[in-house]
Amino acid sequence: MAQYRVIFAEFLTGALWGELAVSELSYSLALNGPGSATVKIPLWAFDWSALSPWRTLVYVQRGEQILWGGPLVAFGVDLESEDAELNCAGLWAYYRRRLITYDSAFTQRDQGEIVKALVQDFGDGTGQYPWNSGPRALMWDGSTTTGVLRDRTYRKYERKALGQAVEDLAGVRNGFDFRIGFGWSGSRVANFFRLAPASGVPTDLVLEHGANCDIPSFSVDGTSMVTEAVTTGGGQADDQLAVWWYNLPAELRMPRLSAVQSRQDVTTVDVLTGYSQQMISEGSTPVVIPSVRLYPDSYPGPGDVQPGQLVRVRARVGGRLVLDRTYKITGVSVKLTDAGEETTLALVPEGVYASVGSAATP
Structure with a gap:
């Protein structure tokens, strides 16, 4: 774990507080969701006053990249093994805990602009209601214009969850993908809200069984088929x-x-x-879903793959090509132990998002 660091900061101010001595680490990135992380630290390194649920942000750094971030939400202490296990949620989990508390109407507004307005007004405390308490934790990277206009009205009396409103917008036809990314801004970590097309972000990445990854199996699943x-x-x-x-x-x-x-x-x-x-x-x-495990200490690694990217997946058996399709990454899971680093990808076929349908009746 020499190339990894786990650092922590104060949620409300973003001020870095220190680095954690880590014995085990696992984290996951999720598309249009928060993801999670579990950090095990020796008990001697546990600071009861600093590591407080929802007050502390935990970040996972690999090399120079910040790959994961989110609040500490719970921890457990094992007095026999003399360690503590920190359970953290991805940063988006906080915005799932906020409510839309004023009437908000949007007419023919870009769906990305609706998202930004809702998050700033009712989640981050940086919008038109400055008294609406929020951590002021998010920056916007300029990806809020999607070209799709929507009409949306949110009523105060509905008390709709902010996270649900954004996820509903993302999940409708011609919606979008979103995630929170991280990077250094001087001596602090910046949290960037990023939108992307639901069709996926093209890349040149090719994941080939036996070359740069293992594809131990794939399944064909028709459970969710609908006509x-x-x-x-x-x-x-x-x-x-x-x-x-x-x-x-x-x-x-x-x-x-x-x-x-x-x-x-x-x-x-x-x-x-x-x-x-x-x-x-x-x-x-039917959905053809391969199980993909990246090779450790090689390209691509955890810092080279992100939810929302499109990648080519290939597998040959006995010289015969049995799998050759484009997939969208929906999740990245990394586990670090004394045995090394293991990275697995969650994928969906690119064609899942193609336009299909014949008739609609109100």
Whole structure:
């Protein structure tokens, strides 16, 4: 673990407090979610006053890169082994704990600008409500313009969770991906909110079994396949708003597969249609999912892969090409022990996000 450091800072000010003596470390990056980290430290290095849940931010540094960051949320102390295990959540976990507490309406606004306004107003304390307590922890890297305009209204009385509002925007048809990245800004760590196309960010990375990674197995999963997607919205009984979206070409080859999603806070057909379209797109084909484990101390490593990137995955068996597809990285998990570094990737096929669907009926 010589190339890794685990440092900690005060959440509200960003001031670096020190470095942790680490015996074991694991962390995960998640697309459109917070991820997590577990840090084991010897008991002699445990500072009860400094390491306080939701007051302390923990960062994982590899070489010069900051690869992970987020608040300490819990810890356990083992007096027999004389160590402490710190359980941390990715920084986005904090914004899941905030509520939209004032009426906010957006008409034909870029969805990225809606996200920025919501996060600044109701999560970070840097928007139009300066009295709205927040850590002022996020910077924006200029990726907020997506080219997709939305109409959205959030009512004070709904008390909608900020994190859920952003994740709902991301998950609708023609939505986006988001994550929080990290980098040095002088002597402090800066937290950058980044948006990217839901189709993925192209790269030149090729992950080839036996060359720069292991692909011990892959699965073909049709569990989530859908040909009829129904999304229900606001209202009750016969007055409840509902939208259907179909994959009729698929139903020429296979029987109908139905799924229902409830969106009680949605009162417009266009928004419900977007959710139904996304269900059909994601459920249009069986998902071929490889298990990918990067080689330690080689390229690409943990600092070279990020959720949202598109990578080519290839595998040959007996000289025969059995897998050659483009995938989007949805998660990166790293585990460090005395035995070394192990990095695994969570992937979804690129085609999952292709436009599919034949008919919609309100």
